[in-house]
């Protein structure tokens with residue numbers, strides 16, 4: 001890499017004489033010598049002619065010389081020198097040869113490594129010294145060198161002046177020109193390469209760095225052949241006919257995939273043959289494909305008013321893996337009046353269109369009715385194949401008598417509330433119902449009880465046990481068939497194991513709870529006229545009494561949430577459950593956030609005769625419609641029904657002046673997700689479990705009230721200054737409408753996919769069990785300090801992953817017991833998920849026994865998720 005300019009320079013002849021010598025190899029050499037060691041005040045100069053730098057900023061001077069040892073000189077040691085000096089002078093033009101010593105700048109004093117003596121001279125062999133010095137930074141076109149002798153005995157054999165440069169280079173299809181390095185030894189000169197013919201930069205232009213030593217270093221980026229070309233022997237060659245190259249990342253031209261052609265050279269893609277298609281997302285190396293043929297071997301299985309349809313995959317899938325099935329459902333009208341499309345009341349499980357499995361359950365059909373189902377297979381290119389005639393398979397079915405569907409109401413440790421609807425078209429007037437039940441897998445002994453009503457509470461059951469229930473009706477014509485089996489589970493006992501202190505604490509807690517329950521019962525009794533009925537459950541179903549509130553059926557002894565929708569006038573619901581506050585009692589101090597309907601502010605509330613408290617004030621912005629006002633106040637009608645330390649407390653509403661406001665207690669630390677992100681890693685496990693316990697307790701209260709939240713997530717939990725977590729954000733569908741996380745599903749609803757149980761996503765089965773699923777996600781959010789569940793995966797990928805039984809891995813440092821609980825909350829079968837009272841119970845146990853929180857899960861427990869994320 002080093003280019004010697006080989007400036008063996010011409011030197012002036014003021015030396016007294018020039019003699020022929022031989023070097024160490026006895027080769028003859030000519031030198032410039034001076035040896036005035038005997039004379040005083042020597043100042044002899046020798047300078048070169050003008051040397052062009054050719055743009056080099058740093059040049060190197062290699063000197064070869066011999067020097068006489070002063071000690072070997074007889075008598076002249078006093079003035080004898082063993083060094084000489086080197087100088088330079090920069091100029092843009094060749095100048096007068098006359099030396100102007102003052103203009104020269106000293107480079108260095110040069111000493112010999114080896115000097116020679118009289119003896120050596122006798123042999124006529126000179127010991128050659130080589131010294132290299134560098135000059136720079138140079139900025140002029142050229143320079144002179146000069147050597148100063150102050151009384152030494154020297155012979156200058158050669159002066160070579162050179163500079164270094166990085167030579168022209170072709171690397172990774174990029175050309176880099178001859179480059180002169182920078183002036184500093186550590187400097188790297190960046191050079192942008194030029195892509196050779198038919199190549200282009202990959203991501204960024206290629207670059208190399210030229211070092212002071214003339215070496216190319218640190219290559220960055222590269223060129224690759226343009227699409228339609230491939231690299232061969234360092235050049236880009238065009239793809240042949242029948243071959244293509246589309247991506248910059250692939251190196252060689254590939255043969256066109258099946259059913260596609262490239263008729264010219266240099267193809268960047270292949271085009272599909274007639275009747276074959278591709279969609280944008282198909283990879284270039286995928287064959288062109290066709291729509292599938294119709295599904296085969298379709299069969300139906302009628303069960304009362306449900307039909308199970310099953311089929312086999314089509315004979316011809318069209319070469320694609322994305323075959324999906326659509327169902328067209330029509331009701332056959334009597335008397336040959338044709339077909340009518342099934343309405344929205346018919347349910348398809350898991351869905352009607354885009355089915356990936358070869359079966360579907362169609363439920364809620366009319367009894368004793370003929371239906372016609374058209375089954376169609378489609379794939380990714382079905383839409384594109386305009387000339388393709390769709391192929392269907394038809395199934396005609398007739399439904400049977402609708403069976404009785406039993407639903408579960410309030411569940412206690414020893415009781416389960418049941419309700420059912422009267423069967424349609426019963427064979428005469430129903431006289432009574434018979435309820436048969438037994439503990440699961442103990443069907444040899446069962447109990448039968450009777451009821452005249454369509455609901456009852458079955459008591460005397462074992463805690464934490466699964467029971468099977470069947471109901472049948474009796475008319476004057478006798479008993480009908482028993483309904484299918486319904487499985488429901490009783491709530492568990494709460495068992496504590498702990499130290500004496502904790503037992504004492506339990507006793508105190510139980511005593512306090514009892515006192516509170518007593519108080520609540522008395523208060524409930526007093527308030528029953530205003531809100532909801534309370535009464536003790538009766539053992540004999542014949543004596544069973546129903547309680548109504550605004551047309552709402554309530555089970556005895558259970559206080560339930562009342563859907564504001566049951567009020568004809570929504571204003572009545574607001575004022576039944578929320579206190580009207582005069583706006584003069586409120587001062588707005590500052591804005592704390594933005595809600596869907598307007599700003600959220602905070603400030604003091606001074607109610608007469610009450611202590612001043614800080615409150616959050618949700619406002620309804622001006623210019624609202626009546627519907628928006630109703631939707632806004634909806635939340636207050638719900639919140640006002642709750643009274644629990646872990647549910648955000650409603651102080652009241654302002655509706656008689658503008659702006660309309662909802663006043664709630666103020667939570668200093670705002671929403672839980674942001675709070676955790678801000679305080680990443682700052683809490684002990686016990687503190688985190690304490691927060692989770694609070695949320696579970698609030699949720700237990702809501703589920704006991706029969707209220708399903710549907711949007712439980714850390715962003716909807718508020719935290720106060722004592723780290724108490726409270727559930728907030730109430731409403732029905734509206735809650736989901738204003739949640740940025742909620743996404744539209746195929747059924748048209750808006751659902752926060754990452755937090756929602758699969759059955760709620762698939763067929764809107766929102767229950768307390770689906771809230772438990774969401775609670776598991778909240779646990780995960782809390783233990784990972786506000787990490788986004790499933791990270792940046794798309795909603796579709798989350799649905800797929802969960803359907804395929806993958807679950808979030810345990811957060812870092814999450815105790816095994818907590819991860820276990822999360823996984824239980826994410827059981828596919830919702831009846832297998834824990835109930836909120838079991839969750840509270842377990843968390844209490846963990847808090848009382850902190851050593852149980854020390855155990856971290858094994859790594860393989862986290863394996864399930866890594867698999868889909870391809871993390872090894």
Ligand code: ACK
Nearest residue numbers: 592593594600616665666667670671674
């Ligand atoms: O995360 P944040 O600070 O907590 O921002 C949102 C914002 O208002 C919009 O909803 C905050 N916020 C809502 N209700 C309350 C409340 N009762 N106390 C304190 N902050 C609240 C919420």
